Amino acid sequence: MWIILAMSLSGSVVIVAILLMNFLLGKETMLRWKMVWIKISLAFFLFPVPLLKEEIADFLSTDAEVSQNFHLNEGERFLVFEDRAVIVSHREWGQIWLLGAVLLVAAVFLVRNCQRYFRVKRCTRLLGEIGGHLDWKEEIEELKSQLKIKRKIRVYMDPYDRTAFTTGVMIPIVIAPETLGKDRRYVVLMHELIHIKKLDSFWKVLVSIVICMHWYNPLVFLLPVLYDELCELRCDGTVLKYLNARQKRIYAEEILNQSLRKNDRVLYEMPLFSRGRKMTEVRIMNIRNKTDIRETLKRWKAAGILLSIAIGIACYIPVQAYEKPTVLHVNSSRNEGVIVGSVEFTFRESGLEEIIAVTYDNQFTDENGMVYDAENWERKNCSHPSKVPGEYQVHRKNNDGGCDIYIYSALRCKDCGIIFEEELVSSHHYEKCPHG
Known part of the structure; x- marks a missing residue:
């Protein structure tokens, strides 16, 4: 149980750091570094770093003689005797019940996420693939070649003018409105394919797993919000590199149109065009102000490296709270x-x-x-x-x-x-x- 708490505390440090950065410098700055920090936080949330620390220490150290005297007067300690049945902690059963409750609620979250995913999968059966639409197929292949994407991608057309989105990890699925004109279709498909290139659906699955595991930590519920915002801002920056001035205007209009649509989530649960009003304003202003930032790039890069080192040190501090049980060989x-x-x-x-x-x-x-x-x-x-x-x-x-x-x-x-x-x-x- 203490391992899980140490994992949760380490990952929370990164979330707090990103929130602080957003407050001081704005959401649109240091996107690449923030994305790196988010992925580092996922590693701390998902992997038992305290155990890895002990494995590394055991590998680097030699066996030492153990004194025959042990004391339990410095907090709660656990002694595990091999080949001898010895009970040490009177709180052991309480911890087992607590761990069981955590796992039970985690299972409920996991089932709900699976239900939402399969609901989207069932909806794709009602839609038509682009098999007979040569213009769609040619545009998809052109964009895949331009973005150097070699994965198989399935594209479905929605007869209604709903929000385009991407789902699926192994075989990505793109669902886009059938009513899109050529110019709108180009920017929308470009946006979705960049999400596929960046493996955003895969990272979203990991975010969902983190929420299932650490639901008791209120900060983890901010993780999908932060990740979605970073995904969209980073995706906008990548899309703009491939667009001319007229296409940039169309792209900004499409973001605004997507944010104004209602009832999109009745059918679809994972739209990648964020629709929050404040976030939409940030994205559109970011597109308007997207100029040559080479002068400030080195400064942000240096700041990102220093902050990454600081966050790494801060995340490792909670790991020291975990103490490996003493195993005595008799x-x-x-x-x-x-x-x-x-x-x-x-x-x-x-x-x-x-x-x-x-x-x-x-x-x-x-x-x-x-x-x-x-x-x-x-x-x-x-x-x-x-x-x-x-x-x-x-x-x-x-x-x-x-x-x-x-x-x-x-x-x-x-x-x-x-x-x-x-x-x-x-x-x-x-x-x-x-x-x-």
């Missing part, structure tokens, strides 16, 4: 009895209780976490030339069903294994012995 061999970690946890009515692990009733644990049976030592003549420091632990069961544990600082002979007690470090009493 060797089940009792010859040397290697144990990493000497503390277990269980739940009582009074809360989380610390349980000291007991492998042997009398055991010695050295500084590296190696556990030895203190009663298993060789009785031979030994001068004990080499001693290893560690802890000597004694487990004693009581007649009332409880037990006591005494922990001493001690030394162990490396040759014969005999233990030399030094002083008592701590003692622990359990009303009911949890060690079996």
